[in-house]
Amino acid sequence: MLNPTHLRTLETVCRTGSFAVAARELGYTASGVSQQMAALERACGLVLFEREAHGIRPTAAADQLVERTGRVLAVLGEFEDEVRDLAAGRVGRLRLGSFPTASVRLVPAALAALATDHPAAEILLEEGEPRELAPMLVNGELDAALLYEYGHVPQRWPEDLVMVPLLHEALLLLTRRRRPADTGEATARLPAMRTENWIASREGTDGAISLERLCAAAGFAPAITRRSNNYDVVRQLVGAGLGVAVVPALGHIPDERVHAQAVDSAPAHRRVLMAYRRANVNPLLQPALRAIRAAVPRNRPWLAPPQG
Structure with a gap:
């Protein structure tokens, strides 16, 4: 040559x-x-x-x-x-994974910022649950991914992943609002809910396991009558008086028919993290991390900076 x-x-x-x-x-x-x-x-x-x-x-x-x-x-x-x-990082491709709630609340603003700062770059989005996304990171199918971890369901992430804490969100008890002006207490005590019908996420998911462990710590097993992984569906079911539910704060949208209270339990939280492979040298990786961090809601009820 x-x-x-x-x-x-x-x-x-x-x-x-x-x-x-x-x-x-x-x-x-x-x-x-x-x-x-x-x-x-x-x-x-x-x-x-x-x-x-x-x-x-x-x-x-x-x-x-x-x-x-x-x-x-x-x-x-x-x-x-x-x-x-x-x-x-002015051009190139970044493959980002995200779980559904973050895809609604965090990803759009982050992708819009990346598109403004890196208009020639290609950003691909893959949606899934953490147990699906983490292996894709390890295998190099994704450059970065938004993951979560419930307080009652700790995870052991692969050693070659860098985990960047983004957000600490409370878990909220959703009940049907009895009166339009009824606000009730700021926190919810689960033992009072032992006789209620419960709406949970799909069996075996971290959300469902977290609910079972929270209720077990409160002294009862929840009577789960309906399941959905879609928090909009869960909220509609609660608003229709068909049961109560516990959802992470990012998954809740205020609804006049639904009363939301933070669950009164130290492990009643979910951590949101961004993960990437330690050896990944994609120039778009750090701009993506900055964009995701900038998209994290500030000064919102039930949402806080990462702890520990």
């Missing part, structure tokens, strides 16, 4: 007609230029110069090579510009 540096030197030598003049212009020694041209002749199998006692004369082959070199170097220059853009 021909060396682009040698081709650039050839252009200068042919233009100046001298190894010495070309060397001064390029910052090489005359010997260095001579060695480059000899290497180029060997690489392309052509005689490029007639070497005379008082100088050099480019051959017809050299002139033809220079004509073609201009096009090659122009394309190479564009390629080098693209590589610099890639290294700076």
